[in-house]
Amino acid sequence: MRNDPARQAEHESLVLRLLWTILFVLGWQLAELLLMLVVLIQFIHRVFKGALHPGLLGFGDSLAQFLGQAARYLTFASDDKPWPFAPWPASRVAPDDLEDRAA
Template identity: 40%
Template sequence: MSDTNPPADHAFVDEKKTGTPIEENLKSRATWKRFLFMLISCILISLASIVGSFIVVFGFLWLLFTGEVNRELRGVGQSLATYIYENIRFLTFNTDDRPFPFGGKWPDSGTEEE
C-alpha cells in the first residue's frame, strides 16, 4: 500500500470543522447574535407587560366611569398582545423572524370596527 493515500477512515474528513458541535456553536457568531436578541426581547416583553397592566387598569376605569369600552385602547391592547406573542414565538424557537424593533414591524391592532 502506498504511503501517499490516506487511510479509508480519513478519506471524507472535512478539514474546515476542527471541533465538536458544541465548540462550533460556541464560536458561532450567529448563536451569540441570537442570544443577544433573545436577551433584549426578554427585557422588551417585561416592559410590554408593564404597559399592558396600565392598559388593563385604564381600560377598566374607562369602562367604570363611561360605561363603554374604549375602542382605541382595545386596539392598542390587541397590538401589544400580538407583539408579546411574536416575541414569545421568537424566544421559543418557533420562528427565526425577529420581532420589532429588530427586523419586523410593529403589529397592527387587528380589531374590527363595530
C-alpha cells in the same frame, strides 16, 4: 475540524441570537408593564364611562400580538424578530367591533 467555518458561523449565529434574546426579554418586561397599564386604564374607563375605550381596544390587541411574536422568537418557534425589526402588528379588531364593544 477545529476551524470548521460552518460550525464557527453557527456558533456566532447562536451568540447573536443570545444577545437578541436578552434584549427581547427586557422588551417583554416593559411590554408586560404596559399591558397591565392598558388593562387598568380600560377597566377604570369602563367603570366610570360605562363603555370601553376604542383606542385602547385596538392598542391592546396590537400589544398582545407583539407579545405573541416575541414569545415565538424567544422560544425558537420562529426566526422572525418582532418589532422594531418588523412592522408593529396591526390590530385585528375590526373598526365595527371597536364601535360595538365600546358602546
